[in-house]
Amino acid sequence: SQTIHQWPATLVQPVGSPLSLECTVEGTSNPNLYWYRQAAGRGLQLLFYSVGIGQISSEVPQNLSASRPQDRQFILSSKKLLLSDSGFYLCAWRLPGGAGKLFFGSGTQLSVL
Amino acid sequence: KNQVEQSPQSLIILEGKNCTLQCNYTVSPFSNLRWYKQDTGRGPVSLTIMTFSENTKSNGRYTATLDADTKQSSLHITASQLSDSASYICVVSPASGGSYIPTFGRGTSLIVHP
Numbered sequence: 001s002q003t004i005h006q007w008p009a010t011l012v013q014p015v016g017s018p019l020s021l022e023c024t025v026e027g028t029s030n031p032n033l034y035w036y037r038q039a040a041g042r043g044l045q046l047l048f049y050s051v052g053i054g055q056i057s058s059e060v061p062q063n064l065s066a067s068r069p070q071d072r073q074f075i076l077s078s079k080k081l082l083l084s085d086s087g088f089y090l091c092a093w094r095l096p097g098g099a100g101k102l103f104f105g106s107g108t109q110l111s112v113l
Numbered sequence: 114k115n116q117v118e119q120s121p122q123s124l125i126i127l128e129g130k131n132c133t134l135q136c137n138y139t140v141s142p143f144s145n146l147r148w149y150k151q152d153t154g155r156g157p158v159s160l161t162i163m164t165f166s167e168n169t170k171s172n173g174r175y176t177a178t179l180d181a182d183t184k185q186s187s188l189h190i191t192a193s194q195l196s197d198s199a200s201y202i203c204v205v206s207p208a209s210g211g212s213y214i215p216t217f218g219r220g221t222s223l224i225v226h227p
Binding site: 041042049059090092102104105 | 144145147149154155156157158159162202204206207208214215217218219220222
């Protein structure tokens with residue numbers, strides 16, 4: 001069966017510090033991978049998606065970047081965090097080539113102080 | 114522009130009561146509509162999927178409806194329980210377009226009181 005792992009669960013970082021959130025998927029190959037952010041009381045905002053290794057599409061220009069160094073690994077990064085980067089970050093995957101169900105990780109609550 | 118609008122934004126009901134959540138969308142061409150349940154501090158989990166030809170689908174106490182002509186969907190929760198307290202998100206996927214990016218509604222926050 002497929003599983004998705006996302007870590008850390010919570011993170012408190014000072015403004016200007018770097019960020020690295022990691023997401024890995026097990027039990028499937030060539031998944032579509034997604035990073036979402038959810039501000040408090042708001043809906044999910046798509047940040048990045050990837051359909052293959054090294055292929056990253058950005059939905060919203062901002063202070064963040066994403067990388068997919070391996071087929072089932074998706075990393076969200078920032079060189080210098082801003083206060084506005086605070087939020088709940090969710091990684092998700094689904095099977096390629098269709099409009100299938102999204103499977104979400106457990107999320108990372110990021111607080112930038 | 115593809116959009117998904119949900120109402121109400123928040124809802125408070127007593128345990129045991131029924132409730133209905135609404136979703137209107139403009140996504141075209143349409144592939145499917147899913148309702149997700151998101152508990153606080155967790156990732157969303159899919160409850161139901163509706164395709165173009167389906168009008169009603171049930172999953173336990175959850176019943177989803179779809180009117181593809183008016184582009185509306187509803188999620189009906191019967192005999193609510195305290196564990197139903199969560200955010201319910203309507204997500205519509207297009208029928209074409211590369212990685213098939215779904216459009217998310219902002220969700221309805223449901224609170225069930227004892």
